Amino acid sequence: MKHENVTLSMGAGGKLSAELVEEVFLPAYGNKICNTLDDAAELTIGKSSIAFTTDSFTVKPIFFPGGDIGTLAICGTANDLAVKGARPVAISVGFIIEDGFPMVNLKKIAASMQKAAASIGVKIVTGDTKVVGKKEADGIFINTSGIGATMPGMCISCTRAKCGDDIIITGTIADHGIAILNARQNLDFEPVIESDVAPVLPIVEAIADYGKYIHVMRDPTRGGIASVINEIAKASRVNVRLYENRLPVKKSVISCCNLFGLDPLYVPNEGKIVLFVDHRKTEDILEKIKSVPEGENATVIGKVLDTAFSQEIPPVHIETALGTRRFVPLLDSEPLPRIC
Numbered sequence: 001m002k003h004e005n006v007t008l009s010m011g012a013g014g015k016l017s018a019e020l021v022e023e024v025f026l027p028a029y030g031n032k033i034c035n036t037l038d039d040a041a042e043l044t045i046g047k048s049s050i051a052f053t054t055d056s057f058t059v060k061p062i063f064f065p066g067g068d069i070g071t072l073a074i075c076g077t078a079n080d081l082a083v084k085g086a087r088p089v090a091i092s093v094g095f096i097i098e099d100g101f102p103m104v105n106l107k108k109i110a111a112s113m114q115k116a117a118a119s120i121g122v123k124i125v126t127g128d129t130k131v132v133g134k135k136e137a138d139g140i141f142i143n144t145s146g147i148g149a150t151m152p153g154m155c156i157s158c159t160r161a162k163c164g165d166d167i168i169i170t171g172t173i174a175d176h177g178i179a180i181l182n183a184r185q186n187l188d189f190e191p192v193i194e195s196d197v198a199p200v201l202p203i204v205e206a207i208a209d210y211g212k213y214i215h216v217m218r219d220p221t222r223g224g225i226a227s228v229i230n231e232i233a234k235a236s237r238v239n240v241r242l243y244e245n246r247l248p249v250k251k252s253v254i255s256c257c258n259l260f261g262l263d264p265l266y267v268p269n270e271g272k273i274v275l276f277v278d279h280r281k282t283e284d285i286l287e288k289i290k291s292v293p294e295g296e297n298a299t300v301i302g303k304v305l306d307t308a309f310s311q312e313i314p315p316v317h318i319e320t321a322l323g324t325r326r327f328v329p330l331l332d333s334e335p336l337p338r339i340c
């Protein structure tokens with residue numbers, strides 16, 4: 001990499017994050033499983049297939065409309081397993097806590113984690129606690145790992161998108177990032193914009209019978225749906241067209257994005273799924289997703305094209321409301337650091 005030191009942008013889910021992984025970590029310990037860069041690794045142990053994932057959470061502020069760092073940690077980990085086609089079974093939790101952190105807040109976070117885990121039937125089974133000096137952890141950081149049992153018939157990977165696939169988003173976009181931004185800036189938007197942080201397992205379970213027609217699932221967190229779709233397009237070597245007039249965005253979120261000059265395509269989400277599905281089963285899968293409350297606003301937002309993939313041209317573009325087209329590239333950095 002051209003940089004001599006790590007920068008904040010390298011952890012924000014954009015182009016620099018990808019370069020950090022590809023130029024530092026994969027050369028150091030890349031392997032067939034790791035190199036797919038899916039949200040979770042699929043492992044075979046004896047005759048059993050499991051999914052395994054890990055994540056760290058440094059959100060600021062730690063309490064925000066719709067959730068807190070504890071809810072975010074459990075849902076984020078469980079969701080990485082679910083979008084790999086696995087039911088979460090067990091989660092580990094590691095805390096790094098700053099000296100002087102209020103005990104009342106720690107208890108509140110622990111309780112919210114248990115509530116989120118219980119809502120999807122997953123157990124917190126092990127963990128660790130470290131305490132560091134003042135101003136060494138910005139309050140509290142949380143690391144989690146999760147194990148899930150792979151659902152029969154599911155074969156999900158960001159390398160499996162195919163020409164003709166329809167692209168589905170399971171609900172409104174950019175809610176989480178804008179909720180965090182409002183909490184940081186003490187903005188008084190009405191109605192209050194709440195984070196969408198929630199488990200996506202109910203959606204995945206609703207469509208499990210269509211597993212062979214679902215090629216890719218990802219939760220569009222850091223970098224938003226634009227970054228995730230770029231990653232999928234690159235991994236599968238396909239080109240993608242999105243449709244601006246189909247993007248589900250709340251009016252209040254659009255207003256906030258306009259105020260700060262943000263594109264909702266790049267704003268993080270924490271309770272949504274991007275799916276690439278066989279176009280012959282799109283309507284059936286969409287109906288199943290909409291049958292659960294978490295997916296009632298699901299819609300088709302794009303399609304995989306049959307044009308030749310090129311490393312020199314951005315693989316994702318959007319058809320605007322005016323009928324024009326513009327590229328949707330992977331940005332150097334994500335505009336909202338510390339959102340998860």
